[in-house]
Amino acid sequence: MKPTLIIDADDTLWENNIYYEQCIAAFAELMGAQGFVQEEAERTVETVERERIPQVGYAPEEFARSLVISYQRLCESHDRPIEDEVPDRVWEIGQAVIEYPIVLLDGVAETLARLSGHCRLLLLTKGDREVQESKLARSGLGHLFDGVHVVPEKDAEVIRSLLARYGLQPEQTWMVGNSPRSDINPALEAGIGAIYVPHPNTWKMEHEEIAEPERVIVLKGFGELAALFAGAERRQKV
Ligand SMILES: [Mg+2]
Structure with missing residues (x-):
């Protein structure tokens, strides 16, 4: 046999995972430019992913959504308003995992x-x-x-x-x-x-x-x- x-x-x-790491780094950099601490932004993504994956699975769109939720959560925890254009920019960053080479x-x-x-x-x-x-x-x-x-x-x-x-x-x-x-x-x-x-x-x-x-x-x-x-x-x- x-x-x-x-x-x-x-x-x-x-x-595979390098593309996700690149997205998270780009997200953290954007959050840094928004006045958040980059390490906290990265940790927030990890927390949001751990919460959501059991419910939504591993689809790349859900990863992009997790980034947007992470931004919202950072705003909430620092009592800051969600800036109009930022969720779209975050969503855009997350698109890099959808059809990577x-x-x-x-x-x-x-x-x-x-x-x-x-x-x-x-x-x-x-x-x-x-x-x-x-x-x-x-x-x-x-x-x-x-x-x-x-x-x-x-x-x-x-x-x-x-x-x-x-x-x-x-x-x-x-x-x-x-x-x-x-x-x-x-x-x-x-x-x-x-x-x-x-x-x-x-x-x-x-x-x-x-x-x-x-x-x-x-x-x-x-x-x-x-x-x-x-x-x-x-x-x-x-
Ligand atoms: Mg594997």
Whole structure:
């Protein structure tokens, strides 16, 4: 039986969080120009996001809306009026995450192409379906996957349902991703292999202590998957 890799998309295959970080920096700068403290502006965005994501999910428009709400909240907490043109300028800043350019991470295209001959490849990404599918289409990688699954959140239950749906054996299945919270810990809980490819700009909300680090394979880059799964010495290494 071929091994199966369940692969994350954002910040595993292509850059994602840097665009959000750039928006938050631009927002903080605008807030600074409005007389607010930039660090407080950044913290406010984080608070608003933590409150809203469980209700509204990860759609990029909702991120832009969170920025506008953050501005309103800063005004409220400092007892200042909401300036007429500022919410529009904030909304404009947030638009940069809606159709950002797809920049593949190092080694991704060639490694996926090599792996596709040796493994079943499934894409598992969380977020807004249309947005995630558009990113995959723009990445040019879609044809390499045997299945694409967009879910609101990733947890062990989602992984178990993929095991059942494709008839996968846990010992022949690995999750590959950059997020301890959404990729690695759910994989460990579901009893499959976990391959952690850290990204330096991983979103704060994806950080979490890894439950059983001794079970996790940590790679320096996506390209190292080729040696693990598409090389002659695959069995010794995994
Ligand atoms: Mg990710």
